[in-house]
Amino acid sequence: MTNSTPIVQVLLSTWNGERWLSDLLASLERQTFTDWQLLVRDDGSQDKTLKILLEWQKTHPKWVTDIISASSIGSTASFDQLVRKSQAPYLMFCDQDDIWFPEKIELQVEALRQLEQQYGSAKPLLVHTDLVVVNEHKQVLSPSFWDYRGFDLKQRKQAYLLNNNVTGCATVFNRRAAQLAFPLPTEAMQHDRWLALVCAWFGHIGVLAQPTILYRQHNHNVIGAKRSLEWGDIHKRIDLWSRQAATFLRCFSTQLAQEDYELLQALAHLQYLRGWERRRHIVQHRLFKQGVLENLALLLFS
Structure with missing residues (x-):
């Protein structure tokens, strides 16, 4: 990897994640695609999260472009700030408690490149994948998050106003999508939901029908894999x-x-x-x- 801006920036927002970070960081080390860097914003952690990140930066300097430590503003606003700071052609959201499959970046970047060949990079484009739902001990709860939630992956753009089937940590999106969807307006419900809405209406959303991530569920999930609304x-x-x-x-x-x-x-x-x-x-x-x-x-x- 060179010192220039990588093809992919992985945007990681952390908050009191010391229990989960080692698994995530180890999974990032195993990625088959190598032209990526991690851009981190810590959202006011009170535990050893920041210490773990800084130690990992020392041992993996080529994979960490920046670590920002700031006061707590919540995950949606934190990801918004990360997108605004990013410079890479392709961006990926990353949650502290998940585990990425080794081929995740490679598969998604290839799928996004195919979308750009088909529609052009001037369109906001997004690719998302399925997820394996696991508990905090990495035991499988469902091999398919999409089946678990009963998502309609062929829904029309209008359906995104009420139904979101795009999970942030399972996405990759291009620079045009970042420019059009961010900064987030105040009334945007979540960063990934707003991004999907913008891409569905003005660009294209690609579906990669295979899991690329272990989607860990525990008591501290911000959103998580709820089967339906209460x-x-x-x-x-x-x-x-x-x-x-x-x-x-x-x-x-x-x-x-x-x-x-x-x-x-x-x-x-x-x-x-x-x-x-x-x-x-x-x-x-x-x-x-x-x-x-x-x-x-x-x-x-x-």
Whole structure:
């Protein structure tokens, strides 16, 4: 690897991750693709996380471009800052508690290059893969996160307004996607969700139907592999979807077709409605999620 900007920058946000970091860092060492560097932001850890990272930087200087230690702002804002600091053509999000398969970077970079050959690098492009769900002791809970969650991987771009099947730590995306999706607007629900929404509407999302990661589940996951939303969360989630749609509309209104503009406007208006008025609006504009049970919950608890 040269001292120039690598092809891939792996963006790692850490917080009190001393228990998990050794497994992650060992898996990064085993990557078959070598033209990458790690860009780290520690989100105010109180344990030995920063010490572990600095020691690893000393023994692996070619693989660490920077380690930023700062106050806690949460994972979404932390990843936002990492994207804004990055310079590489291709970017990958990385979680401290996962374990990457040796071929992860190589497979995803090749798939992204194929997308760029097909659509051009001026389009925001993203490739994501499946994940193996494991517990904190690395015992397999499900060989496929996609099956575990029942994701529809062929969903239309409009579905990304309510349904996200892209997991940040399983993605690679190009420079144009980073430029268009970041900095994150305040009302973006999560960094990966907003990124997927932007790529789905203005570029392309590639699906690599094989796991490239052990997706570890434990009591401290920020999001994790929940099978579905808790029904009691629906009311709050609708407001979040609606505010995010309003922000998307504000950011990209001049680039939208009339039909898409009207759909986003309808979803953005939901935050101001309650009770039967909200339910009527959902049905009228067909603002539905995937699955019968989730839509039942949407109408019962909205």
